[in-house]
Amino acid sequence: MTFPKVLYQISPVRWLVPIALLALLMFGAVPNYLQGRWWHEQPPVAQLKPLKTLAKTGVVLPGWQSISQKSVELASGKWLLQELEADGTEPVGDRQRQILLLLRPQTSTTGAGAQPQAEWGDFRALGGGLSWKSDSYRRLQFEVAVAGGKPVTVEARFFRAWMRSQTYALVQWYARSDGGHPDPIRWFWVDRQARLSGRRMPWVAVCFLVPIEPLGDIETVRSLAESLGQKIQVAIMSEIEL
Numbered sequence: 001m002t003f004p005k006v007l008y009q010i011s012p013v014r015w016l017v018p019i020a021l022l023a024l025l026m027f028g029a030v031p032n033y034l035q036g037r038w039w040h041e042q043p044p045v046a047q048l049k050p051l052k053t054l055a056k057t058g059v060v061l062p063g064w065q066s067i068s069q070k071s072v073e074l075a076s077g078k079w080l081l082q083e084l085e086a087d088g089t090e091p092v093g094d095r096q097r098q099i100l101l102l103l104r105p106q107t108s109t110t111g112a113g114a115q116p117q118a119e120w121g122d123f124r125a126l127g128g129g130l131s132w133k134s135d136s137y138r139r140l141q142f143e144v145a146v147a148g149g150k151p152v153t154v155e156a157r158f159f160r161a162w163m164r165s166q167t168y169a170l171v172q173w174y175a176r177s178d179g180g181h182p183d184p185i186r187w188f189w190v191d192r193q194a195r196l197s198g199r200r201m202p203w204v205a206v207c208f209l210v211p212i213e214p215l216g217d218i219e220t221v222r223s224l225a226e227s228l229g230q231k232i233q234v235a236i237m238s239e240i241e242l
Contacts, residue, residue, distance in 0.1 A: 044109060045200045050240040051105040054204065058082045058103060059235035061228070063090040072102070072126070076117060079104045079207075081126075095211045096224060100126070100168075101232065104205040105240070116174050116184040116203050120157065126209075134161040136218055140171055142226040144179070144233045152179035154233055158225065160218045161209075168209040169218035171225050175204040175236045204236050 045051070055078075058069050064084040072081045082101040086092045107113035140158035143151040156173035173180040174187055178201075181187070191201040208228060210221050218225075 043195055043198045043200050045106065045202050047202045047240045048106070048109065051202055051204070052107055054103065054105045054236070054239050055080055055107060058101070059232060059239060061231045061235055063087055063231075064099075067098075077104060077113070079205075090227075092224060093221075095213065096221060098211070099228065100209040102205075102207040102209075103236075106202050106204065109200070116187050116205060120172050120182065120207070132161050132163050134159055134170075136160040140222065140225055140229065142229050144230050144237070146237075152177075152233075154180035154229060155182070156180065156206075156229060157182045158218065158222075160212075160215075162215060165214055167212050167214050167216055169212050169221050169225060170207060170209050171229055172205075172207045173229075175206050175233055176201055177237065180206070180233060202240065204240070206232055206236070208232065 058066060058080050059082070060066070061084065063086060065087050066082050067085050068083045070081055072079050079102045082103070084099050084101055086097045106116075137157065137159040140156045141153065142156075143153050145151050154173055154175070156171045158169065158171055161168050161170050173182045174184065176187065176190065178190060187201060187203055194201045210225060210228070212218060212221055
């Protein structure tokens with residue numbers, strides 16, 4: 001048997017990704033099939049009720065008080081927008097005394113609210129329809145302590161966005177029980193593993209905005225962003241028992 005020449009030109013490493021994906025899908029689907037369940041019949045999300053509550057009530061963060069909250073409609077769906085103000089127990093700059101926090105928890109096991117999608121692209125509603133610009137994309141990484149276990153790691157998107165005279169440092173990730181990451185594919189893999197034992201991996205999309213100097217350097221608020229990220233991750237894990 002001969003193979004087309006083009007196959008010889010493809011590195012064997014490139015074959016591993018589709019082969020691994022196919023194997024994982026088959027490994028997850030076959031046991032369900034043998035037990036009389038089709039692939040589309042998903043295990044339940046045990047935390048669905050607290051996730052829906054979180055979508056309405058938001059989180060409480062040490063050192064910050066919620067001064068307003070409302071539901072906002074963005075291109076990716078409904079988010080809960082909380083405006084938080086430092087209560088004076090932590091040192092923050094004058095511009096950083098108030099921040100904006102957006103949360104979009106998983107709200108169903110099927111349909112649009114079941115899987116994390118590209119939530120990060122459209123925040124124009126926050127600017128009243130004004131055009132946003134962004135740059136300085138990089139990653140923000142921090143650890144969160146877990147009672148009786150190893151710390152979990154969160155990796156988030158960290159970048160600058162601005163309109164007219166207002167500039168923000170934005171931090172975005174999907175919070176999970178084992179940490180967090182901004183790429184939906186990371187959730188996909190851990191969810192597949194959870195399904196093998198009849199569970200699901202719930203998620204919460206997180207985005208918070210820290211005001212900085214007009215067209216300022218986001219590195220000036222990296223430490224604050226890490227601290228806020230840790231508190232938000234802990235609050236989410238506590239609220240919905242991730």
